[in-house]
Every structure is written in structure tokens, then in C-alpha cells.
Amino acid sequence: MALSSRAHAFSVEALVGRSAKRKVPDGRDEETGAGCRQSRRAPEAEKRPKAGAESREAGAGVQVELQGSELWRRFHEIGTEMIITKAGRRMFPSVRVKVKGLEPLKQYYIAIDVVPVDSKRYSSQWMVAGNTDHSCITPRLYIHPDSPCSGETWMRQIISFDRVKLTNNEMDDKGHIILQSMHKYKPRVHVIAQDSRFDLAQIQSLPAEGVQTFSFQETEFTTVTAYQNQQLAA
Amino acid sequence: MALSSRAHAFSVEALVGRSAKRKVPDGRDEETGAGCRQSRRAPEAEKRPKAGAESREAGAGVQVELQGSELWRRFHEIGTEMIITKAGRRMFPSVRVKVKGLEPLKQYYIAIDVVPVDSKRYSSQWMVAGNTDHSCITPRLYIHPDSPCSGETWMRQIISFDRVKLTNNEMDDKGHIILQSMHKYKPRVHVIAQDSRFDLAQIQSLPAEGVQTFSFQETEFTTVTAYQNQQLAA
DNA sequence: GTCTTGCCACCTAGGTGAGAACCT
DNA sequence: AGGTTCTCACCTAGGTGGCAAGAC
Secondary structure (H helix, E strand, O other): OOOOOOOOOOOHHHHHOOOOOOOOOOOOOOOOOOOOOOOOOOOOHHHOOOOOOEEOOOOOOOEEEEOOHHHHHHHHHHOOEEEOEOOOEEOOOOOEEEEEOOOOOOEEEEEEEEEEOOOEEEEHHHEEEEEOOOOOOOOOOEEOOOOOEEHHHHHHOOEEOOOOEEEOOOOOOOOOEEOOOOOEEEEEEEEEEOOOOOOHHHOOOOOOOOEEEEEOHHHOEEEEOOOOOHHHHO | OOOOOOOOOOOHHHHHOOOOOOOOOOOOOOOOOOOOOOOOOOOOHHHOOOOOOEEOOOOOOOEEEEOOHHHHHHHHHHOOEEEOEOOOEEOOOOOEEEEEOOOOOOEEEEEEEEEEOOOEEEEHHHEEEEEOOOOOOOOOOEEOOOOOEEHHHHHHOOEEOOOOEEEOOOOOOOOOEEOOOOOEEEEEEEEEEOOOOOOHHHOOOOOOOOEEEEEOHHHOEEEEOOOOOHHHHO
16 A cells, blocks of 8 residues: 555646645655656645535435545546556545445445446547447446445544556456556446445446446546646646 | 465475475575575475364264375474464464355355463463462453355365464454463364354354354464564574 | 563565556 | 556555553
């Protein structure tokens, strides 16, 4: 779980509207030169909760609320890019949610997957440059490691998917989420009531019933293998 | 999960009967001088399975087999010491087991705790030096993080408790196992059938039914805050 | 004296962005 | 040229033993 300050180098200032605070462990301040890098890690903005949860199946009274939506929104304004690598790369920002309206004593799985937003292929300067057929690809499901867990416990904590990794390696065998570069995607959060008939831990795909799915406009992103937008890389 | 080679400095040779292999990442070999340290990490010995599992409740046909028992035995011969600190210290060796005879589709929790072997207090040179009343202390339970899980899945893997931490801080609030220094203890492994009536994740102590407990003679150890036996420290 | 604690330098695993090299 | 892959130095979190100072 290493979050380096050098990691996520990014002009946070532009996104968060204030100087990024950083740790200065010893004398060597990383912000010495003129062309200093700023931590892409969110300084404070992530603390603000609230977000519009667009549920797909309004079933029961389950609500899912995106955390850090403020940060997501600022990225979204300039076009969120997610790096994908062969070995798998974590998302930044990561998807973090709060869930409400679960039955306290019932057991649930919570999972995430990532689905295509359109069939276009994006090219430099973000011009559309071709079509891709996603129809035959079943997206990989990443089950939150705390699953299964009682509704009570889920609701008491912020549910973070910061361990999810995105890869462009179609042969990936580490369970990472497989995406194609230069395409637009959107993460979805699934709340799945436990069913004694199956052991979801063994299953790769969503069951047919008892699933509620949520997604958030502002978490849409484009996959890249290196930052394309110099606003993001410098 | 950092396992440094410097960590666990220990005369493995004496215990394992052969030179410890170590990584030499760059030019600086850590084994340069005469008073070189050897990795307390087990080179090969841990691979050998088999061990005498002394079940307490012979119930069903559940068997628990200690992994790395060879290593444990060698430590045991010279007197296993476990360091405990205020912040919590991992065990070395760690408890690793294989389980057999579970019902494949049933859900189980697997947990570990550590109980006193006697009421004596050991003093330097391992002379007995007083008595301690353990009777009022309920040992803390460490539930394996994969719990709950189907019998099938448990049986397919080696179950490792290498994240367990031992502490001498009676006020510990991080869930570590609390022990008193200079006492003799023994780890126990518990196999617990899931019961929909309780959410074990919330519970600190063992339920009354559906528990099977196993322990292993050779995993007995004495707690210290610094190695007493110079065979171990140098 | 004996044991405990705090502090320290050290080590590793794993995540990261940059830039070079490499396709196509 | 545009996109991808590889390699690299770097960073942090967290675990570790040794030692000196402290406590009993």
C-alpha cells in the first residue's frame, strides 16, 4: 500500500484549487527546484462526501454514495486518464463509497467492475478514431476483500477499492481488470446479497439476481498507457 | 509484509543444518565480515510438511497439520523464544497449517489464539522464578483474514498466520495477542463452523459450539522482550 | 542484576513517473 | 508520429535486530 508523494505527480493545484501540502521528512524538500512536481494525491478535497449516486436498479432502499466526488469531478472536467500497464496499475483517484440502507444482519458482497462507455477509440488530441466491439467481452469482477460482510459492518466504514488494478494485458492471470487502451470506461459498484447457493469467492461473474448496481458520471475515464494530457503529466 | 534478510538474524545453520541462502541484490554482500549474520528465515526446511496434530476435540474428521514443523522442532530443542513488543511483533516461525476433512461447501472461520502452558514465571538462565495467575485472562482470538471461507477453499491452500502480532501491552487496542513476558505459551488453531446466528467478525471470543481446537507440542515458546539466548541473538 | 523500552539504521516489497527504446 | 513497453531510480510503509538507557 505504498503511496509515494512522488507518485501521482500531478498538478493538484489546478484541480483542487490550493497548494498541495506535502510531507518534508528530512532536509531534502522535493519542492526545491522550479519545475517541481506536485503530489497528485488529494490534499483535503477527498474528505468531502456526497455525490449523486445513479442507481440502476432502484430496488430496496440501498444507496451508494461516492466519496471524494469533488476530486473526481475536477479530474473529469479536464478529462480523467487512467494509466494501465501490463503488470496492472492502481486507479487514481480510487473508487471509495459509503453504503446505506442495507439490512444490518444480512450478509453482502460488494464488488466493482469497469464497463465501456462507448465503442469509440480515442486518438491523440482526443479525436475519435475508430470503433471497437466490446460486445463479446465480459468485464472482470473485483470483489471487495472484506466480502462477505454484514450490512451493519459495511455501512459503518468507507468502502475503498484502492487495491484494484487495471491492466491492458488480455492474458492477465492475476485477476486484474482488463481494459483496452485509448477507450472510455466507467466503474460500477455492485451490492450483492449473499446467497447460500453459491460461493461468490469462486465466481468471476455477476449472479442473475440479488444484485444492485451503481455508477457515477464523474468517475468516467479514458485509459492510456502513458499520460497524454500534459496538464496531467507535468 | 516485509521480510528482510537482516530481519530474524539467527543462526539458522545450527537449526536447519545447512548454509542459509541469501539474496545478494547488488555488490554489497551482507555476508562480508567474519561476524556475519544469517537469516533467521528458513531456507528450505519449511517446505517439508507433516506434523503430529494433537486435536483436542476429535469431532468429525477434521485434521490440522502443522507446516514447517521441522523448523519448529529445531527451535523447540534449544528453547523457542518469541519477542513481544509494545507495538506488536510477528512470530517467527509463524504458524502455518493445512486442514483436511472439512465439508467442501460449508463455511468456516479459522482462528488462532495463544494460551499459557503453565503458571510459572521464567527468569534468566531459564530458572523458574515465581507464579502467575492466568485464570482471569481471556486470550485474544485472531481470526484468519480469509474467514469466512468454504471448506473447499480452505483445504486447497496453506493457511498462514504470519500477520499475527504478539504484544506485551495490556492496553493494546489493535487486536494483537496480549501475552506476558517470560512466560511459556502455546498457540492453538481453531476451526469454527459458520453459524448464521452470529457474526464472528464482531466477536472476540470463541463460541460454545461447533469449534474444534488443535495445538502442536513443538510450537510452545517462551515470551521475551529481547532475545535471552545468545544462540538466537548472535 | 535483570528485564524492558525507546530509538535507530537498515532492509524489503511494492507502487510510481519519467524517459528511452520500440513498434507499426 | 503516435502509442506501447521496458527499465530505472525513487519513494514509502512497515518490519527488524541491536544497543543504550531506563525501570524494577
